[in-house]
Amino acid sequence: MADKEIDAPTGVETTGHSWDGIKELNTPLPRWWVILFWISIIWSVVYWVFMPSWPGLTGHLKGTRNHSERANVERAVADLEAMRADQMKRLLSVGSVSEVESDPDLHLFAMTAGRSIFGDNCATCHGVGGQGNVGYPNLADDDWLWGGKLEDIQTTIRYGIRSDHPQTRVNQMMAFGEMGALTGAQISDLVEHVMAISGREANAAAAARGAATFEIQCASCHGADGKGVQALGAPNLTDGIWLYGGERLDIQKSLHSGRNGVMPAWTGRLSEEQVTALAVYVHSLGGGE
Amino acid sequence: MLNTGVSAKRTNAAVVEKLDVAAVNSAAARTLYKAREPIYPKLVHGKFRALKWALLSLTLGVYYLLPWIRWPRGVGEPDQAVLVDFPGRRFYFFFIEIWPDELYFLTGLLILAALALFLATALFGRVWCGYACPQTVWTDLYIAVERLVEGDRNKRIKLAKAPWTGEKIAKKATKHALWLIIAAATGGAWVFYFHDAPTVFPQLFRGEAPGSAYLFIGLLTFTTYMLAGSMREQVCTYMCPWPRIQAALTDSETLQVTYKADRGEPRGSHKKGESWEGRGDCVDCNACVAACPMGIDIRDGAQLECINCALCIDACDETMKKIGRPLGLIDYDTDKNLERRQAGRKEQIRLIRTRTILYAALIAAVGALILFGLTSRATMEVNVLRDRTPPFVTLSDGSIRNAYTVKIINKANHARDFNIRLEGGGAYQLSTVGAEIQNNALVVTAEGDAVRSIRIFATLPASELLRASGEIRIIVEEVGGGESVTSNTAFMKERR
Numbered sequence: 001m002a003d004k005e006i007d008a009p010t011g012v013e014t015t016g017h018s019w020d021g022i023k024e025l026n027t028p029l030p031r032w033w034v035i036l037f038w039i040s041i042i043w044s045v046v047y048w049v050f051m052p053s054w055p056g057l058t059g060h061l062k063g064t065r066n067h068s069e070r071a072n073v074e075r076a077v078a079d080l081e082a083m084r085a086d087q088m089k090r091l092l093s094v095g096s097v098s099e100v101e102s103d104p105d106l107h108l109f110a111m112t113a114g115r116s117i118f119g120d121n122c123a124t125c126h127g128v129g130g131q132g133n134v135g136y137p138n139l140a141d142d143d144w145l146w147g148g149k150l151e152d153i154q155t156t157i158r159y160g161i162r163s164d165h166p167q168t169r170v171n172q173m174m175a176f177g178e179m180g181a182l183t184g185a186q187i188s189d190l191v192e193h194v195m196a197i198s199g200r201e202a203n204a205a206a207a208a209r210g211a212a213t214f215e216i217q218c219a220s221c222h223g224a225d226g227k228g229v230q231a232l233g234a235p236n237l238t239d240g241i242w243l244y245g246g247e248r249l250d251i252q253k254s255l256h257s258g259r260n261g262v263m264p265a266w267t268g269r270l271s272e273e274q275v276t277a278l279a280v281y282v283h284s285l286g287g288g289e
Numbered sequence: 290m291l292n293t294g295v296s297a298k299r300t301n302a303a304v305v306e307k308l309d310v311a312a313v314n315s316a317a318a319r320t321l322y323k324a325r326e327p328i329y330p331k332l333v334h335g336k337f338r339a340l341k342w343a344l345l346s347l348t349l350g351v352y353y354l355l356p357w358i359r360w361p362r363g364v365g366e367p368d369q370a371v372l373v374d375f376p377g378r379r380f381y382f383f384f385i386e387i388w389p390d391e392l393y394f395l396t397g398l399l400i401l402a403a404l405a406l407f408l409a410t411a412l413f414g415r416v417w418c419g420y421a422c423p424q425t426v427w428t429d430l431y432i433a434v435e436r437l438v439e440g441d442r443n444k445r446i447k448l449a450k451a452p453w454t455g456e457k458i459a460k461k462a463t464k465h466a467l468w469l470i471i472a473a474a475t476g477g478a479w480v481f482y483f484h485d486a487p488t489v490f491p492q493l494f495r496g497e498a499p500g501s502a503y504l505f506i507g508l509l510t511f512t513t514y515m516l517a518g519s520m521r522e523q524v525c526t527y528m529c530p531w532p533r534i535q536a537a538l539t540d541s542e543t544l545q546v547t548y549k550a551d552r553g554e555p556r557g558s559h560k561k562g563e564s565w566e567g568r569g570d571c572v573d574c575n576a577c578v579a580a581c582p583m584g585i586d587i588r589d590g591a592q593l594e595c596i597n598c599a600l601c602i603d604a605c606d607e608t609m610k611k612i613g614r615p616l617g618l619i620d621y622d623t624d625k626n627l628e629r630r631q632a633g634r635k636e637q638i639r640l641i642r643t644r645t646i647l648y649a650a651l652i653a654a655v656g657a658l659i660l661f662g663l664t665s666r667a668t669m670e671v672n673v674l675r676d677r678t679p680p681f682v683t684l685s686d687g688s689i690r691n692a693y694t695v696k697i698i699n700k701a702n703h704a705r706d707f708n709i710r711l712e713g714g715g716a717y718q719l720s721t722v723g724a725e726i727q728n729n730a731l732v733v734t735a736e737g738d739a740v741r742s743i744r745i746f747a748t749l750p751a752s753e754l755l756r757a758s759g760e761i762r763i764i765v766e767e768v769g770g771g772e773s774v775t776s777n778t779a780f781m782k783e784r785r
Contacts, residue, residue: 101723131679140692143685239685240751284722286682286692286746
């Protein structure tokens with residue numbers, strides 16, 4: 001160590017090691033790098049003391065700050081619920097949509113909550129914008145099988161349609177063809193009658209025969225004029241909206257095999273507040289009564 | 290005899306001692322891979338030093354005090370004159386309030402600043418670098434603190450070479466502590482531009498301020514301390530692009546800090562009573578080098594490292610006063626004037642040149658454009674978003690309905706009523722959820738300085754389906770005349 005050998009061409013100190021006459025220059029790591037290296041080691045020790053670190057057989061070292069991401073999430077969720085509690089409570093006592101709309105804050109809250117609940121639970125079948133699909137009712141139009149008032153929508157969401165809940169809304173479109181209640185010819189006549197009452201071209205003679213059958217088999221639910229009965233959930237057959245399609249073949253299929261779509265009951269899965277928020281949102285899609 | 294001897298000796302000695310100083314950053318002295326050599330600028334006195342102190346106080350004063358100026362705007366709006374409100378998405382500058390969609394005003398401001406910089410550089414060289422750049426201002430402040438604690442140039446060099454005694458440690462610790470306080474105050478003041486200053490100031494000390502505030506204070510404390518404390522002239526020489534750009538912006542008529550070589554050379558030490566014949570005015574006292582914060586020798590000519598801070602002018606003038614020669618051996622001068630002097634012509638300062646006229650005209654044009662934009666901007670804006678899922682809804686009577694979300698941006702700071710109407714190639718009927726339509730128009734109120742969002746429906750009767758063109762205009766008009774905005778959009782009626 002006493003004698004430092006300086007390499008003449010570069011002016012850099014050598015390590016004193018020599019291999020086949022080649023000497024290694026002593027170029028240490030940059031000072032800033034070494035400083036950062038030591039700082040990070042010191043930092044890690046400090047970290048062990050304060051934060052959870054080493055795993056052990058019966059759990060891990062907790063650290064003096066008792067930090068836990070899991071607990072943080074729980075706290076954040078609790079904070080969120082506490083923050084929402086006030087508005088949620090008010091949703092419970094809401095009687096009508098206009099009551100919600102008269103309070104802009106509550107309305108915004110219900111709409112925002114409703115939108116996210118709808119996206120999570122309803123959009124799979126009813127579509128992102130509530131536009132529905134064949135067999136899944138359009139919630140954005142002005143036609144409501146079971147009623148479009150806030151209370152009606154709430155009831156439908158709570159108990160579902162033909163669900164396993166005892167209070168479910170239920171009715172039955174029977175499979176007239178399969179059961180043998182109607183012959184193929186009768187069904188064809190009925191199709192013509194339905195085409196006629198919904199304002200489309202139809203075979204007049206067949207439609208007249210169908211009208212007679214309609215009065216016996218269909219009018220009890222769909223009404224004598226075919227305009228449906230909301231209390232029974234029986235659809236209007238004279239308008240432009242067809243849940244299962246309005247062409248001859250679709251109508252024939254409905255008559256032959258029946259139509260009994262199911263909507264599950266959401267009570268138990270959604271809280272009462274959530275049901276109200278969701279109902280307000282669905283009501284706003286465009287068709288609420 | 291004795292007296293005469295002494296006086297004779299005094300007359301033989303140089304009036305101004307040559308300072309032992311090397312221009313460590315001169316092109317000749319600097320090799321590519323050399324470690325930085327510290328610079329210990331000597332304090333000078335003179336008009337430019339005084340000007341720099343004044344500008345330092347002014348710029349720092351503006352920076353620290355601006356966020357504290359109040360500017361009442363009315364209920365619900367911040368009363369801070371200059372505020373960048375990120376959560377509220379507004380930028381306030383005295384009477385101007387800029388919304389995010391008007392950020393182009395900021396672009397205009399930056400263009401204006403760039404042009405002003407071009408003009409100043411064309412006229413007076415790197416005045417920005419020398420007087421107003423934050424790097425210069427804070428470095429100057431840090432050197433002043435250093436001088437206060439450790440003394441002037443010679444004392445600082447001595448202290449640097451001295452062993453680590455208690456006194457040295459105390460002085461260094463004091464200096465760095467003061468530097469850190471200044472650095473923290475720099476970061477602290479920055480935060481006030483983004484929050485209500487009187488609110489956030491006590492919060493900062495109670496640990497209640499937003500995390501971002503502490504982050505930026507930390508960041509700016511670090512950069513201020515590093516850039517002004519230890520990196521200093523290296524920032525200008527190596528990090529900043531401006532020294533490279535400015536060469537293209539100056540010309541031979543630009544006033545720059547110049548050593549008048551024609552007057553100064555040949556240089557050499559001068560003894561009292563000696564003749565000035567056949568020699569230059571430069572007595573080679575090195576005062577200009579000792580004063581230079583960049584570690585260069587101005588007598589080497591114009592160079593990239595020179596920030597034109599003019600401290601060498603003051604240093605040289607002090608010497609010129611002592612030896613009784615005219616001031617201004619180092620002075621603001623132009624290349625053309627050097628030529629003119631050498632040709633025996635009169636010196637001339639030409640501030641009005643094609644280049645400067647062009648810059649001034651551009652500044653006027655951009656300024657006028659911004660002013661026009663600011664004075665004529667609308668106080669309302671409308672955005673229409675058509676529902677895309679579903680694109681349309683068939684109603685039970687066979688009519689088709691489209692839904693639109695209309696966003697009315699009310700930039701006035703009072704609530705206003707707006708009429709929404711529909712026009713277009715069809716008998717569209719307007720409706721909405723939760724409000725009545727009167728006279729084919731929907732009246733909505735938009736609160737002051739806020740966005741009102743409302744979903745409306747346009748329904749086309751079944752009988753009109755084939756006739757309608759699929760175009761629709763949504764007209765939003767302030768009730769009682771005033772402004773109106775028409776949005777053209779589409780009306781969907783069949784699956785595509």
